[in-house]
Each structure stands twice: as structure tokens, then as C-alpha cells.
Amino acid sequence: MDVHAWLLGLGFALPGLFVLYRAVRLGSDVADSIDRAVGPLGRTLLLSFSVAATASVVGTALAWLIVRSNLPGRRFVRVLGPLPLVLPSFVGAAAMLAAVAPGGVLDGALATIGIDNPRLRGFWPAWILLSSFTYPYVLLPVAARLASLSPAAEESARVLGRSAFGAFVSVTLPSIRSAVASSGLLVFLYTVSEFGAVQLLGYDTLTRVIFASRLSDRGTSFVAAALLVLVAVAVSGLERAMRRPAHADQLRASYVVERARLGRWTAPALAAVWSVLAIGLIIPLVSLATWATRAVSGGDIDAARLLEASWNTALAGLLTSVVAVLVVLPLALAVVRHRSRRARSASVAVVSGFAVPGLVIALALVFFTLNTPGVGWLYQTLPLLIAAYVIHFGSQALGASEDAVLAVPDAVRESGLLLEASAQVRARRLDLPLMRPSLLSGGGLVLLSTVKELPATLLLAPIGFRTLATDVWGSYEEGFLPDVGLAALVLVVLSGTLTWFLVLSRAEALRAH
Amino acid sequence: MPTFHRLAKTSVFALVFALLASACTSSSDDDATVTIYSGRNEELIRPILDDFTEQTGIEVEVRYGESADLAVLLTEEGDQSPADVYLSQSPGAVEFLDDEGLLAELPSDVLSLVPETVSDADGRWVGVSGRQRVLVYNPDLVDPADLPSSVFELTDPAWEGRLGIAPGNGSFQDFVTAMRGSIGDDETLTWLEGLEANDVQSYPKNSAIVAAVGRGEIAAGLVNHYYNFRLLEEDPNHVGLNHQLASDDLGSLLIVTGAAVLESSDNQDNAAALIEFLLSEDSQRFFADETFEYPLASGVGPSGDIPPAEFGSVADLDVTGLGADLPGTRNLITEAGLEG
Secondary structure, eight states: OHHHHHHHHHHHHHHHHHHHHHHHHHOTTHHHHHHHHHHHHHHHHHHHHHHHHHHHHHHHHHHHHHHHBOOTTHHHHHHHTTGGGGSOHHHHHHHHHHHHSTTSTTHHHHHHTTOOSOOOOSHHHHHHHHHHHHTHHHHHHHHHHHHTSOSHHHHHHHHTTOOHHHHIIIIIHHHHHHHHHHHHHHHHHHHHHOOHHHHHTTOOOHHHHHHHTTTTOHHHHHHHHHHHHHHHHHHHHHHHHHSOOOOOOOSOOOOOOOOBOOGGGHHHHHHHHHHHHIIIIIHHHHHHHHHHHHHHHHTOOOHHHHHHHHHHHHHHHHHHHHHHHHHHHHHHHHHHTSOOHHHHHHHHHHHHGGGSOHHHHHHHHHHHHHHSTTOGGGTTSHHHHHHHHHHHHHHHHHHHHHHHHHTSOHHHHHHHHHHOOOHHHHIIIIIHHHHHHHHHHHHHHHHHHHTTOOHHHHHHSOTTOOOHHHHHHHHHHTTOHHHHHHHHHHHHHHHHHHHIIIIIHHHHHHHHO | OHHHHHHHHHHHHHHHHHHHHTGGGOOOOSTTEEEEEESSOGGGTHHHHHHHHHHHOOEEEEEEOOHHHHHHHHHHHGGGOOOSEEEESSHHHHHHHHHTTOBOOOOHHHHTTSOGGGBOTTSSOEEEEEEEEEEEEOTTTSOGGGOOSSGGGGGSGGGTTTEEEOTTSHHHHHHHHHHHHHHOHHHHHHHHHHHHHTTOEEOSSHHHHHHHHHTTSSSEEEEETHHHHHHHHHOTTOOOEEEOOOTTSGGGOEEEEEEEEBTTOSOHHHHHHHHHHHTSHHHHHHHHHTSOOEEOSTTOOOOTTSOOOOTTTTTTOOGGGTTTTHHHHHHHHHHTTOOO
């Protein structure tokens, strides 16, 4: 177990070690480099905290509305809710910019309310757009946690006279707090590493220093990356340290849910839910669709190429999500059930990996693969690409896996130990069914992130391995907007279908038992 | 905790399985294949590469990416790089690799295909196609009579808040490097600070500037000439026109895309043959007519829509010296308070 934790921690720490090594080797004038990075660092922190806080509130509220309330159309919202995650952020931002521009889908609407030719630049647009793109990181784990949580306590509180909201705050919130905190951390780290959208929106953060100086001043580039890694390690270490010891659910697991009646809150709730979906998903999609129609009417659709890209995308996404969950689940068990300190240190490395930009992760793996004897044959193969994805996105499976472990009540485990000798049978009949909603949501998050990953894919994929994200990027780079729209829409449909069949419908089926 | 051990074991198996699953897909490394790292977009090069394979029987494998990312990748790979040829969008990235000592010398019969002004002084890379710096403008917002003839007029109050640039973009940085070479660091800094004081709008890339001009967000922007033609081809409703600054102005600099053979390549003959093919008349015609660029090989003219540009007319500037001091350029841009 220790060996596993050590190896895992080391694997996930590779990008950080690489960055520090390069920063020390190349950073000739570290003081000067840091000086240059301080302003962007402040902006990175401001944006990341704001987005994380907003996404936590929005994601949790949405999760509760979907799982615990009688919100009209909640099944539909349940499918659409996670989807903002599938748009590569630069595509979402570009689509939004096009939407508010003259001739864009929102232009007329904005003009009627007196906003003329708005400029989406700077902190506010970055904050709103990134929050709308990232709340699914919170929605999926929290909804899964709510689904596996017995509503009995909340119902008792209601019977004793608490309002629905009061019962939620005093009874439910403490039980989902760790899920909210760990997924809020994910949003924070995502925003730290975010480059495409902030660049388009003209908000100058640390990642831009890394990218802008990667050729012209490599020392500064790696010093900025090292700062970013330190922020990630500090914040995720802090979150882990502040966490109260988690307790497994002690209540009898139950799946009969009495949904809260929204009553007069129905209309405001619907308005809020659909506004979030509008910004995060619908408006960007409509923009993309207008671009795509030009490709369709132009008649030059390369179906074979799209099919190949879709297949590669699905393959890489599915392999990564399965591997990621299998790799981090033992760590989650060690952290939660056995309170292992080493496992906890390793988990900080896993979580921090999410804040490191894909370009840096890719370069780190290039460095280690080519300089370690005996593994050179792995270079630019699919397994190495999957390894890069797992290092980058393993954090998303980790939080969910910890929730999964928490979802097995001690009483159930103890009865299981008494009644069934075979660990295999216990795992299959007791642990896994209870863990399933959270594990699936973790795998789903990894899947959604992987299918849109770009920088590591471009550098590490087997040569000629085209994905939908690389197609979107290639077309966007040269301004072929119709192709951008088409490939991005295929990406949304593919990810939506995969998450529905593999994650949501299966988590749902559980409740029918 | 048997469950735990089982899971740990399963996870290790899963990793091993994933590693082996497609180990067999490793790329072919024989002489008949040339491997390219291309900063040039697939749409803008693939047809020529297909012709090359058809005519020579030499297979081509391409990794597409941003020029700068691929250059950084090549530095990490060093002598273990699988790449034979590197194609760059701008002189900056290919000069960077030259400085790192990663490029091989090109055969003289390849170098002789282009004028001396568009190849590397020590013969390690050649220009393949050219892009001219222009001022793209929105005719609804700018009276053609008010268009400047020099970039130095853009610090005028008339342009306050109306101009877009892409300070982090390679082409813009190459242009600033050229300006430093021509008028010195102090004057260049003064001009950059003038832009900043004039509330210049920063964008991540050329295409974003052209789109912003089209939707009226800004009146004009400093870009490469072909983005406007491409956007027009995609979107006939796009509003935007190119304005060529005076032919002797720094603002109408010609920036070349570069091609080089990697020193680490064990397939340098075929790699050089490929670069020679990029400079053949048919390939050069493709760059002129399909991607709206300036052909560089001697004797091929630009597409009908595009006004001719004179090589070497820009203050006798040696374009291949561009990119030699990127850090200095970036420092100036940052010092002026622009996001560079």
C-alpha cells in the first residue's frame, strides 16, 4: 500500500519536479522573472478564487434542484447540466465573443436592452464565462453524493419544522461539504491552469506569461510555471489539511427520495437554471451552429475525417477515464478509510496535477520518457498520451473516489464482514453498488476533460492521431470558422452521448433496484 | 484489507494493459518516411505533401502544432527527435532552433531556389512563403482618406482606443524585432509606449483582430495580409479591407514562413528533397492561389487578388535576422506596458 502511494505520488509529481528542475537550470535571473510574474499571479489568484466560489454555489444549487427537488424538466436539465464542460474553453469564449458581436446571435437582444456593442474583455467576462463553463465540476460529484445520501435526516428536519432550505443547510450541507470543497478546489485549479479563454478575453494571468515567453525567455516561462505549481500545491495541501476527518455515512443507505416541493420558488429556480445553461451552453452552441451551417451549406464536409477524429476522441476519453479511476481508487481508500498520511501526501500531488498546463505536462513526459533508459519506445504512443491525461485529470477521479468510499456505511461493511467471508463477493455485492454513482461521476468528469484536451494531445499523441479537439484547434487557428463549428458540435454530441449512456443512465438505473 | 489489495493490483494491471494495448502502434521509422513537425496548418500544406508522396513514393508523417510549441518540443527531444523537417509560421521560431544548434545545413541547390534575402545567412533554413504586415480596417469606421502611410502615425490621438494589435503573437514580435534593427531600441520603445498611451487593444492573434475589426469592436488592426482574404472566403458578410502601408515603411514588412532539416535526422536527403519540393513551381502556385500568400521561389508571382510586394524594399532589412533576439523584443513590449 505504501509502495503504491509512493509510486503514484511520484508519477503525479513528475511535471512539478520537471518544472522546478528547468526553472533552476534556465532561470538566470530568478528575481527578475518573479518580478515579472507577480502581477499576473495576483490576477490568477483573484480570478481562480472568484470562479471557484461562484461555481461551487451554482453547481451545488443545481445538483440539489436536480436530485432533491421537483423542478420541472429536471431530467432534461440533468443531461444538459454537465455539458458546458465539453467545450474547449477557447471555443466557448470565441463562440460567446461572436454571439455578442454585431451580427451575432445575441446582438439584437442586447441592443433592445440598451447594451450596444459590448466588449467582453477583462476580469468580469472572464469570471462569468469561466464560472458558467466550470460549475459541472461541482455539479457532477455533488449530485452523485446527494443521490447516494439518505434523505431520512433531511426529512426528519422537515417534519420537525425546518424549511426546505433550513433543512438543506443544517442537515444535508454538512454531509456534502467534502464533495463541494474538493470539487470547488478542482475549479480553482482548473482556472489557474486555464489559458485559452483568459487569453481571448484579454485577462493577463500567469499562464499567459508561461506561453508568451516559452521561446523568447525560457527561464521566465519555467519560473512562472514553478510559481503556478507552488500555488497549486499550497492550495490543495491547505484544502486537504483543513478537511475534517471524513466519516462514512452512518445512516442506512436508502434510495427512496421524497422530492422537495419548490412551490412559488419554481419560476425563479427555472429562470436561474436556464440562465446558467444559456451562458454556459446554449448561446455558445447557437454560435457554433451558425458557423456549422455555413460548412453544411458549403457542402464540404469530410465525414470520414470527422468519424476518425470522433473514434480517436472516444477511445482516448474512455481509456483515460477507466485507467484514472482504477489508479486513484486505492489511494482514495487509503486516504479515507485508513487515514494514511503517505496517501494523503500523494493525493496532494494528484490534485495539483490539474493546475499544471497541458503543455508543461507534455514536456515533462517528453523529458522523462526520453531520458529514462528502457522506456524510450513509449515515446509518442497512445499509452504515454493516456498517462499524460491521467496525470492531468486524475484529480477529478480522486475527489469522486473519496466520495465513493464515504458512501459505504460502516454498519453495512461490518455486517458484510460478519456475513460474507469472501472479499470479492463483498466488494461486488456491497461496496461497488454503493460506490457506483460517485465512481461513475468521477470517470465522467475525466472523460469530459480528456475529450477536449489539446496541448498534450498535440505534442504527445501518436503521429497522425487526430481528435475532435485538434481538429477544432487547427481550423480555429487559421480562421476556418465553419469547420470549427462543425467539429465542436460533433464533440458536444459525442461527449453528451457518452456521458449519458455510461454515467448518468447507469447511476439512474441504480435507483430502480 | 483484501479489497484494497485487490484494487491496487487491478489498477497496476490496468496500467500495464493500457501500456501494452497499443505499444504495437509505434510509428514507422524507415527511410521511405519523412517526419515533419509543422507549425503550418494542415489545410495549408497537406495537398502539397500528398503530391510529394505521389511523385516521389516517399511517405510523409506530420505532427501539427503551434510553431513555438513544436520548437520547444524539439529542444526537449534534442538528438532523440523523431522529426526530420520543421516548418515554422515565422522566422522567430526557426531562428530559435538554429540558435539551439538543432538545424542541419541545407544543400546549396535548395538554397539557390530563393533569393538570398529570404534564406538563412549560414544556410540552415529557407523561406517558403511570405506574409505581409498590413493594416486591416473597417470601412464603416474609417474614411480611406484618413488611413496612415506609416505605422508611426498610429500613436496619433485620432487612433485612440481604435487600434488592435497582437503583442504575444510571433508575427507582431518579428515586426518589432525588425523595427529594433532599423531604428534602435529606444525609438522602438517610444513607439510601443505611444501605442499603449493611445489605449491600443490587445488580442491573442491575427485572426481575432480581423474578426474584431469585422464586427466593429475596433476600427483597424496590425495583422498579416492573408487573414482578411481567408475570413472573406469563409464569411462573405465580413466587413474588412486591407490597407498596405507605404512600401518603405516598417509596417509593410514581409514575414516569411521557414523550413529546415533537423541535425538529428537520419533521413536528411529525403528531408531536403521535401523542402526542395515546397519550393517547386506547383507548390509555390498553391501558396499563392490557395492560401493567399506571397510565393518566394524565384519566378513565381502572387495571386491576382493580392497586390505585389517588393522583397528587400523594407529599409534594406534582412528578414532572416528576425527572431535573433526575441527575449529583447519581448522585454521592450513588456516594458511598454503591453501584454507581451
